[in-house]
Amino acid sequence: MAFNPNQQPISQTETKEPNVSKKSSDKEGELKASFKFSYWFFRNKPFLKKVFMGIVIIIVAAPWTYTLIWLLDWAIITGPKERANLNTILDIKVSQEAITNVSAVPLDFGEAEIFAGGIGQYDIFSQVKNQNAKWWVEFQYRFVGEGLESDWRNGFILPGETKYITNLGVERAFRPRNIRLETRDIKFHRIDNHVIPDYAKFKKERMDIPISDKNFDPRAIQNKKNIALLSFTAKNNTAYDYWLVGFYTYLYRGDQLVALNYIGVPELTSGEARDLEIYFYEGLPAISKYEIVPELNIFDEDGYIK
Incomplete structure (x- = not known):
């Protein structure tokens, strides 16, 4: 068979025809799918628009919905309960003890009073009360009036104590008038519960100074005016030695205080007993009772x- 250069190979023509047919089929399928989606989208566009808007509304409205629910809960349920609880708390009455545990109540100073203490001498005094169970107090005081301006004196008072502060044996030719008490430098000291957990025990251990052999003689010395004598024995039953322990003596007619005096005992050591005497030089009425009270700052x- 002779070779003809212009003749196309039959095998090449036969192999190309199947590929062209496949590509045409794929393209036709894509066009049909695109047409179907477009047709479905346009047909359902109103519905899809509603769905989209619903989603947007939900996203935007969610925070406001939560806020509205919280406000309704506060207004109807939670709010009234909390207001009721707050009113209950505000209605609780705090006891005086609780208040004084946090802050101190001011000292209560009484009016200045004066007794004749002998010829040309006067005893001036005032009662002071400390209502605080957890505070002891230091202060300075003096008595002033017509014909009198005494020096400042140091004073103290223990927790819960009622006592007299005094200026005894003030020498004046005439009885001072319009006497008044002045105070300054009042310092409150709170008891540290970590250092002194039991104040009553702390005080008892340091103030165990019993008084015995008491005797009051209203006519111990007789002259123009009877001079009275109060004698007693004081013993230091504590484990402590003190530089100075004072003793105030109070004489009463019924419940009325009519005379007072003071004696200081230097260097009273543990276990030591002292026999003491106090004289009253002013003329006294009938005495029905008397007190002897130790004076000691156990915090100093x-x-x-x-």
């Missing part, structure tokens, strides 16, 4: 002999 470290 300088008062202990170490």
Whole structure:
């Protein structure tokens, strides 16, 4: 068979025809799918628009919905309950003890009073009360009036104590008038519960100074005016030695205080007993009872002999 260069190979023509047919089929399928989606989209466009808007509304409205629910809950349920609880708390009455545990109540100073203390001498005094169970107090005081301006004196008062502060044996030719008490430098000291957990025990251990052999003689010395004598024995039953322990003596007619005096006992050591005498030089009415009260600042470290 002779070779003809212009003749196309039959095999090449036969192999190309199937590929062209496949591509045409794929393209036709894509066009049909695109047409179907477009037709479905346009047909359902109103519905899809509603769905989209619904989603947007939900996203935007969610925070406001939560806020509205919270406000309704506060207004109807939670709010009234909390207001009721707050009113209950505000209605609780705090006891005086609770208040004084946090802050101190001011001292209560009485009016200045004066007794004749002998010829040309006068005893001036005032009662002071400390209502605080957890505070002891230091202060300075003096008595002033017509014909009198005394020096400032140091005073103290223990927790819960009622006592007299005095200026005894003031020498004046005439009885001072319009006497009044002045105070300054009032310092409150709160008891540290970590250092002194039991104040009653702390005080008892340091103030165990019993008084015995008491005797009051209203006519111990007789002259123009009877001079009275109060004698007693004081014993230091504590484990501490003190530089100075004072003793105030009070004489009463019924419940009325009519005379007072003071004696200081230096260097009273542990276990020691002292026999003491106090004279009253002014003329006294009939005495129905008397008191002897130790005077000692148990919080003052300088008062202990170490």
